[in-house]
Every structure is written in structure tokens, then in C-alpha cells.
Amino acid sequence: MNLQNVSLVAAAILTVMVFSYLLGDNFLYRLAIHLFVGAAAGYILIVSVESVLIPWMQLTLIGGFSNPNFVIGMVPILIGVLLLFKVSPRLSRFGNLGVAFVLGVGGAVAIWGAVAGTLLPLADGVARAFTPANVVDGFVLLVGTICTLVYFTYLGVRRPSGEVAQPLPVKFAALVGQGFIVVTLGATYALVILSALTIFTGVIVNRLLPLRPGG
Amino acid sequence: MRAPRRRVNIAAVILAALATSLALITLLGLAPVPALPESINGILSQFSTLLIRLVTVVGGIAVIIGVLNLFAVHIGKLQKGGSSALYSFVTVLAAVLVVVVHLADRAGLLKALEPGRATGDTSPLVSLTLMDAVQVAIESALAGLLLFFLVYAAYRLMRRRVTGWNILFIMTLLIVLVGYIPLSTLGFLTTIRDWVLRVPVSAGTRGILIGVALGTLTVGVRLLLGQDRSFRE
């Protein structure tokens, strides 16, 4: 039995161990889960060190100050050390410097991506969908998008009784938006089921069927 | 009464200033202002690119720190003993084995176990095989296991309460799910499914995505203004 066959058997056993959860929480399932967690952590560590840390150090730190990128290379290391302080409650405030660095740059990237990659394109897409050739779909698309956004709007008017109520148009739009959201979530739920179905059949094909006689 | 004045935290101010300045520089590098000279925009762009690069490296280091923290937690559980010690032991052992096998594979110590390796192929085959047999198998099984719970949850959705929204949800679900199947007798479902996905679902998804983008923008603006909560804690 070569390594491939061993891996097939092991994978099948582990798969069955995980599926045993269908009968309830049990030791085999927990064992498989913790095995998975450990293996995943190990592989993540390997990948991070081999493909991120070591290449960066080789690129910037090897050679010391003679390396023109040495100073640049030290910046992430220092920030990483600051992040390491987050582990200690007493020193965690120093780790906030690293967090601030990541937040500042990452926030700017997210802002620009949200504006240039989502807000403008999707808004433009909604407008372009409303064409004379596709009036109904375009209208539904437009109304659905707007009403969905209205649904997340919490503007209202405070009544004398103290109740905060939305105006009727807003309320109606929100109601329509809620319908679109329900439809969207229902469809997404079904799509997730389909993904799970596909994955399960893939597990059968890749993990269990190879073990059948003649497989 | 006047609200109590918020005490100025110097550290928070420093953090906010740092994050805000970095965010502004990055943003100006990503979206140069036409009014600015080309040279300045170029410098900002280069600096922004460098900052993003540094952030990616920092992200990698953060992942390493997180993994090490995970090990520390499980080692701590091991030392405490108890029922969870066994599982922590399995976790730590699996991690150590993975690392050891990978290093040994990279060092060429496991060539006897490797399947046929082509000339010039330096991939750590044993390590990759181990990963496929353990991590991929377990994760795939877990994802497949999700099917049963999703179906059962949908089955019991209206058990406690029946509303119009629940019915609409289930109906959409059924259309999208069953319409996925190319059954000749249910061809109309496929048509309905395509329309549902293309129009109402797309509308709802657009609204949700725009809302997410607006939320991201709001958080980003708060970050730029130094009003983010993380600076006050």
C-alpha cells in the first residue's frame, strides 16, 4: 500500500468520523475536528512563514544595512512585534500602533474599493438595467434595489405618543424592500444548499467511491 | 445638564493621527487628485503602494502570531489537564506532525514514501498528500455535513410560526433549488429560477452590496476622522 492508498483510506476514515455527527456529537467527530484544527494551523504556519515571512526577509533584510530595502523591511517586523504585544494585556496598548497601521492602510483600500468597485458600478448597473427593451425587469431591479436600501433606513418621525414611526411611503418602500430581501435570502439559502449538495457529492466521489471494490 | 467632557487620551490621539495620515496617504495614492501635480501624485502612489505592501507583510506576521497563540492556548489546556486535554493534545500533535512532515519532506527525508515524482518536481508531495488526506477530507466532509442541517432547518422553518415572509422565503428557496434540476417536467421552474436570480435576487443583492459598501465607506470615513472606536479603547 503506497502513500496514495494510505491517504485514501485515511481520508475516508476521517470523512466517516465527521459524518458520524449525523448521529450526534461523539468522540470520533471531536477527534476529527481537533485533528483538522491542528493540521490547518500547521499548514497555515508553514505557508505564512515560507511564502511571506522568509521571502520578505530574504528580499529586504539579507545583507543588513547594505540592503537598500533594509529599513523598509524592518517596518513590518517592528509592527509585527507591536502586534505581538497585543497578547499581553499590560502591553497591548503598544500593539495598538500596529493595529492603527493596519487599520489606516486597510481602511483606505477598503474605502477605495467600496467606492470604485461596488458603489459606482452597481449604481451604474442598476441605471443601465432600466432600458426600454427591458422595462419590467429594469423597473423591478431599480425598485428592488432602492427599496432594499430603504429597508435599512431607520429614519422616522416621533409621534406625540413617543413612538417613532416611519412615513407611509418609507414604510411601504421598506416593506417592498423586505420582500426583496426575503427573496434574496431564500435564493441564497437554496444556493448554499446546492453548494453543500455539490460538496457532498464531491466527497462521495473523491473520498468514498475510490474505496469501493473496483473503484 | 451638560454632558461630561470626554477626557482626551493622548495615546488615542496619536493612534488616530497615525491611522488617519496613513489612510489619507493611501487613499490619495489609490485615487490621485487631478488638481495635484503629477509628481506629487506619483510619489503618493508609490508611497501608497509601499504601504499596502507593508500591510500585506504585517498581515502575514499577524497570521503567524495567531497560529502561535492557538498553540499556546492548547498547550495551556494540556497543562491544565481535564477532558479537553486530550483534544488539545490531538490538536498540538497534528500541528507538530504537519510541520515536521513538511520540513522532513522539504529536506528530502521522505522520498521513500513519495509517489512517482517527476524530474524537477520539488513539491513536498508527502506533505501535500497528508494535507489532502486530512485537512481537505475533513473540511469537505464538514461542508457536506452542512447539507443535512440546512435542509432540516428549512424543513422546520415554519414549525413555530407561519408568516407571509416565511412562505415567500420557502417558495423562493424551492424555486431556486428545484429549478436547478434540468427536469423536463419542471422546465418552467428553471425559467422562473433564472428570472428570480436575474431580477429580484439581483436587486436584493445589489441593495445589500450597496449597503455593505456604504457601511464600509462610513467606517472608513470615521477612521479618517479619527472617530473610530478602536482609537478610544
Added chain:
Amino acid sequence: MADKRPLFDDEDLPEWLKKAGITFAGKPAPETDSARPEAPRSVLPVSSGGTGALPWVNETSTPEVSIPSGAADQFDFPDWMNAPEAAAPPSEPIASADELPPWMRESPVSPTAPTSTSGVDFDDLPMPDFDNLDWSAPADSNTASAPSMGSTTSGMTAGLPWRQGASDPADEPLGAAESADDGLSWFADQKDEAAAPTFEPPPEPEAPQVPRGLKNLLNKPLPTPEAPRPPAASDPNLTFEQWEQRESQKAAGETADSFAALNVMDAPAASEPDWLSAVTETPNQPVPDWLNADAPGTPALDFDAMFGENAPPLPDAEPLPDWLNAAAPPKPQPPSSGTRVLSDLDLIPDRSETSDSAAPAEIPDWLQQMTPAASSAPIETATTANVDDWLRDFTSEAPTAPVSEPSTPATVASGEVPDWLRDMSPSVPPSTPIPSAAAPDQLDIPDWMRDMAPAASTPIAEPPQALDDWFSDLPQTPEAPAAEPGALPDWLSGVQPGTLSPAPKPAAPQPSRANLDIDLSRPLASSEIDALMNMPISASPAAPEKKPVDSSSTSLDFDLDELLGPLPTTPAAESTSDTSLSRPTFPTARPTPTEPSGPLRKIPTAPKPAPVAPPSGAISTPDLPDFVADLRPTDAPVPLSVGPIRVGVQEVPLAQLTDQLRQLRERAREFKPPEPTQVSTTGPLAEIKDTLAVEPIIVQSSSQPATVATVIAGDLQARRVKIIQNLLELEDDQPAAETTKAKAPASARPKLDRLLITIVLLLALIAPFLTDAINLMGAPGTSSPTAAQAAVFAAMDGIPAGQPVLVAFEYGPTGSGELDDLSRVLLRDLFKKGAKPVIVSTNPSGAMHAEGLLSTFGRSSDELTALNRVDKPLLPRTDYVVLRYLPAGAAGVRSVVNAMYFGGFEAQSSFLTDIEGQASGLSDTDVKRLQGAPAVVLAETADDVRNWAEQFRAPASLSGITPPKIILAAAAAADATAHTYSASLPAVIIGPLVGLRDATVYRTLRQPPAKAADAKALDQRWQSTGLGALVAGLIIFLGMILNLIRALRRRGSGATQGARR
């Protein structure tokens, strides 16, 4: 813990003190005696058995409750008590040495100046001015005020709970010695101010500890007949009241330091008064029998019996308490010499902490007189500048010496009682007793002292008749001159010296007295006394489990042993008295000069002296006369202060209480302060300390419930109430949920319906692999590709050979079962075209999985055959490159894009090495060529799709760049998002290809399997997926129908029940 409380806070006061009106916050502004108004009389704040010690006094001190002081005239008082100040001979000493017991002879007795503004009652009594007791006096204010607070009295301050709780800001446990030091804390500053070379190093305290408050209290100036308000100190600028006021202003909370007059022990002998000289020089002179504790059958003062608290008839004699000695008419003192201070309690050996505190220059005259000659020299060099303020005030305000002011009956209605006075008593934690070197059960405690024991709720014992003899001796003693009737106050006018008889028993029965199961005819043990006093027995060595820290940290349950020191017959008492007499010197410099000076100095940690075993049986307690039992110094009004306003609540002797009041009193005594607040773990106030304890709400039925009906809650309020209720319900349900969760593993059995659904689904998914009989699904749209599929096909066809193509494996092992098929068909196409996939991933597991997938793919003979490259396996870094993992999500994607367009360092850091850390083999040209081909993105989630759709665009700083394109392949779960972005970004996103169906279509149309088995396997999987989707849909539909029917039935049954109702 009390030791963690802030210094000199009212909360540190014992409950009984606060109930009695002794507060730090309520001290009035300093005022001279002449300027003192009549109404806010100086009162006796300490009430032992009287009403002043009871909480209901403060709360229900209605005019009906307040009893004028004249009520006390129903009692028989000894002559010395009845003696007015005018009747006392001016030059008559308080007591001759012959008449004093040994322990008393050791302590000089100084007269005090009575207050005779109204000529009433207690001014004539040798009671200290409790109103002026500076409980809040900080130590620094006592720096010079108590220069002689000395060696022998230091231990008396030990163990005071308010002291211990407030004296050490560092929360250090205070031992007895520390407390003694703390009690002399005013010396802390003096060590720095003036060295006292003549001071002897104080010995370690071995004497019993006496609370400083009591010590000071017992050393209050005695009334001087000739000088009703003689100066209390040599300083003519400050009265004793002013000094106390100053102290109270400096630190609200120091209780014991006010009694600085106790320091007379350290006063120079040169200035010692005659009576004191007589005492000190004739220590062995005979004393009256009643004062001789060793004399069998001699009645000794039993303060329990005296004041009606716990008055077991003690057969043996007990020494007269010093406060009774002090009660003797004081020796007249020149006004310039200041008030003479009773220091007969200076039985505690000196301590090093206190030895340096009294600089000679700062010692008042009256102290100098009491100082030995050796220490008088430095005193003579004293200048006025060196005298503390309080001493200066003493001199000038001599007439305002702290004496008991006429107890004008002042009644305070309940409404007039300040809230702070009502509220603060429950907050005082139960005090713990302080260790005592003397037997606590053999001490005579006046009831105002006895009241300091918070738990002294034991019924009053019958005063023993044996005390009558003792009492009969009292008038013969010089310190107890007979009072002239004309000088007596009203309430004392009826008390004639010759009519002094055993105190009348209280008219009202005291039923609780019968509950005592203690033989009062024998000497009581410490535990019994403690039991009588209902206080812990920490002072007794019979309680070894008591931690020393506890016993010394917070205690108000001091015994009289601690107050008065050891008894004369006990060795400890002898040593103590020896110490007190042999060291009437000023303390030397402090041993720890580095300590911060000031009243709040940190008390050095010192080992707590071991409690001295009570001399059981050695000293017997005499019987007490009834009049003593019913006479209480607390019969003076109890001050209730709110800022500068102070009123006095006249206490009533116990005997005069009505039955109802007695019951109330007993109930009040049973009141226990609430336990320290516990941190709630649940509820909206979880983890919040010091919250109000949850008290049961007693809702009294009202005949008019209209008040409830008038409550109108708006909709918003109702909604908020509902929200809060839901939150609370969630909180309440949490424990139950956790319990259920804990039991879940034991009862984790699959439900029947879930088991059936699982089985059905499993059968539907597995059956297509076992048989073809149930293949219901046709081929998934293989006739013609959709627009998205066609666009992908076209894009793939447009990739030239040798073109590096960026492939993003944005899925990990979780999505491998679905997206591996898509990735294979796309990679197969790329390889067929001769393109070079450059694989990146923002998921570390995805990158690793991609490496494994390509490794397997590149070595598969079937794949290689399909690629027409048999025996030419795909090699990493040659045919494909698995690049590094891209951390930081969107920023990682952005960095790759930047590297593609900017090159240079960016390109190096991104493309230089692969996932194994080896050189990727990609050149700058290859990196730049990545712009020319669409990137293939295999996204598992919507976030992956969004990240790439947002970030994979050319930098805005570069102009004239063709926007890069994305061939999007997504899992079914990301189908909606992928289609949305594809529709919104048609110029960027190609596709999308979604899930297994598009993979099957792609494979069927463009990469038909060469082997029938592969085709069959592909079909079986498709059939399995289709059948599973169908069965899942049917199950969900069935559930919907069943639930609808059930809901209709519920609704029908509900309607039926409603109709029946």
C-alpha cells in the same frame, strides 16, 4: 474590607457611633465656647445603652421619643456624679493617691474644665465632651496637640476599626502595635519638626490596646470648679474645641486622634499637677476597697452592669475605670496652665512610633508639668512658634475646653434627622473585636463604652447589690465630692448624696434578659462576656481561628480590657502601669524618619502583639449598683449634625423607656448591617460592584389603586419595557439554557424527523452512484452554452500560448468539493492553450490546496494524456507557478495588482518566490504580461468575489491602461453576488461560471472525458446532485405543508377555544 476604605471616612465609623451621631462629616465649625450657641449643645455622642446608639433614634427621634435630660433625676447618682462644679473644692484634687487603685495611680489624672453654660447635668460630670471628640482629627493636627501621647497609652488606640480601616492607605493589615502607632500618628510629624533627645525610645507595646477614641475620650479634661472652661493646653490661642474642629477639618474620619489630652503621660513632670504628682509619687498608697480589684468581695465597676447592658453580678472586685476616676472633681487649675487632662488611661507602654512626636517645644504647659524632669528642659525651650495651632488655641480658648456641655433637651423629629445619618449606619460593616491584652470579661466598661460594642444587645443584667458597698465608698473619696443640691441640674436635683442607693430597677421589664444563659454569679469568661455583648471573641486567645489581621483591622468590639489596660493584679497590668509611670517622658525620635509626616502617614507594619490571656479568675467583677446600670453618660443629647447645624437628641435611660420603645430598641439592636455588596453576575448590573442590594419589595395593598391606573405609558415606552423584559428573560433563560447545553451530550439523540431526513437525503445522494435506474436528470444544458459560459469560452480561447495567467484560488479545502471541478476545467484549458497559470490566493489553505491540486493534476496520466503531454508532467515554476499566499485580504489583492502594474520592488516581493519560498522563475516581463490576460478567479464566497471585483483594477494613477478582466468562477453559494457584479461590471467580469453545473457543461462542451468511466462518474455525480436537490426540495416543501396545516389547526383550535370562552 475596612482597611481598604478611604481614610477618615464616615463609613469607617462604627455603626453604633454613627447611630449615636458621631460622624466625621457632621462636625460643626470651630467655635469658641463663648460663641457657641445655646441650642446646639455639646452632647454626648456616644451612647451605650441609650437610645442614641440605636438606629431608631436617628430615624424616629420624634419629640415623643426625646426625653429631656431631666428624666435622669429619677436615678440615683453617686455623689461624685451629682457634685456640681461649684461644689467641688477648687483645689481639691481629683483623687488622692491613697484612694486610687494601683492601676489608676499609675495614670495621672488631670482635671478638666467643665462647661457650665447652663449649669446642667453633665457639665459637672467628669465626662468628656463627646461633642468635641474629634473623631475626624487627622494625625497631623495632633502633631502638637498630643505631645505626651505617649508611651503608655499608645496601645490603647490599637484595634480601633475606624482607625485601622482608615489609617493605612496602603491597606496594610494593622497589628496591634501598628494601631498603637497609628493612634499616635500625630507624632509622625513631630519627629521631623523637633528632635527630642530627652525622649526615651519607646518600648514595644505589650500592653493591651485601647482604641484611641476611647483613650482620648477617657482623658478628656475634667471639669474644674474654679475654671469652668480652663484652657486645655498651654497654648492660649486655641481651645480644645477649635483644635478638634481643625483636626476634623483636616481629615474627616480620624476618630481617635481627637483625644489628644491623653498624652499627658508624656508631659513633663515639672508641670505635673499636684493631684497627678500625688498619684505618681504614691503609687503604693492604699486605695479604696472598691478600687482594689484584688480584694475579694469588693465590688468593682462593672460597666456592663452599670449601664445596663451586660451586667452580670461579678463577685470579685474590679478596678475602677479611669473614666470614673476622671469623674472625680478635678483639681483646680490655673487658667493659664490650660486644661488638665485626664490621663489615667495611659497604661499602654510607649511606642517608638509615638516617642518622637512630642517635641518639647510643642508641649503645652499642662503636659510639661507631667513630664519628668529629664524631659522638661527641652520643653522650656519651646517657643510659641513651635507650638501647634491647636495648642495655641488651647491656651487662648481655655474656657472652651472640651467638656460636656449642658445637655439641653433637644428633640429632633424624624424629619430633621439628616439623611446621611440615617443612611450611613447600615453601610458600616460589622466590626470585629480588637485584640486585648487584658481579659475583656473582667473589665469595667461604662455603658457609653459598652455601646461601642456594636453587638452589645444583650439584655441588661440586674445590677448586683454588692455594688452598693462600692458605691457607698464613693462619696468618701475626695475625687467624688458631694454635689450641692443647688448646683445640680434639674434632673439631678432629686438625687441626693445621702439618698444614693442601688439604682432602681427599670420599671419596664426586660424580657430579653432572661435569655441569658450565663451564670452571672461567677466571673464571666471572655467568651461569655463576648456572648453577652454579642460580639466576636477575637480579643480572646480562645479564638485562635481569628486572624490577627482581622482582629486588628476592623473592630469596634473592643473590650474594656483594651480600654483600660491590664488590671492591677495581673502581671500585664503591672507591667503596663510600670511602663506608664516609669516612662512619663516624651517619646524620642521616630525610628523611621523617612516616613512621610502627616496625619495620614502610612503606619509601619509591625507584628501584632499576641493577645494576653485573660487572667481568668484572678480578678472578679464586682456587682454594680442599679443606679450605675441605669445611669449612662449617654443620657446627654446625641448630636445630629448636618454641616454646621447641630442638634442634640436627648437620650433616655433605659429604665425609662416604654415597652414599645424597648421593643424597638431591641429590634434595632438586632439590626445587622448588610453584608458587603456582592457583585452580581447576571442581570443588567452584572459585574458592577457596590450596587444596591436587591430588597424585596413589599407592596402594600391600597384601597385606592387609582395611582396605578393613572400611569400612562406611551408606545415607545411600552416597547422599551418590552425590550428590557426580553433582555431580562434572556438573562433568566441563560442558566437554564446552559444547563440544557451541559446535559446535551448525554441526551444528544437525533430526533426522528431529522434522522429520517438524513436517511432519505443520504439515499438520494448515494443511489445514483449505485444504480442508473433513478437517473432523472438530463444533461445540464450541454446543448448550447449560456452567455456567461460562452464569454468564458471566448476569453479562454483568447489566451495566447505562453501567456502567464493569474489564477486566484480563493477557496480552501472547504470548497474543494465544488470548485475543484471548475478549477480543473479552467486549468486544463489554460494548459491546453499553453498558458502558464500563476496561482495566488488570499487563503493560506487555498494556496496550499492549489499546490496540491496542481501537483496531482500535473502528475495524472489521464490529464497529461488529455493535454497531449504524456510523460511530460506539469512542473511547478515551469508550467505553472503557485505564488505566495496574499495576506490582508483586499490589501493583498491590491498588492498583486500594484505589482502587476508597477513592477520593481512590488513585483519582486509578490512574484519573486513561490509558495515554497523558491524562485518562481517569473521575470518582469512575465509579470507585466499578466496584464494582457484575464485573471481567473475561483471564488468560494461572496466576499471573495467582492474583493476581486473591487480591487482587481488598474491603478488610477496610471492612464491609458486597459482595465484587467476577470474570468469569474464561483461556487453556487456566491452565485447571486457573482451574477450581480458580472451584470454591473460587464467590462471587467467574464462569466460567471457557477458550481458543478457549469463545470459539467464546460467539461462536456470543451473537454469531453476520454474515458467512459470518467463520463459516467461525471454523470453520476450530476444525477446525485440533481436528485439530492430534488429530494431536499421535496423535504422542505413537505415541511412547509405540514407546518401550514399545523398552523391552521392551531389557529382553528385557538378560535374554537376563544369562541368557547
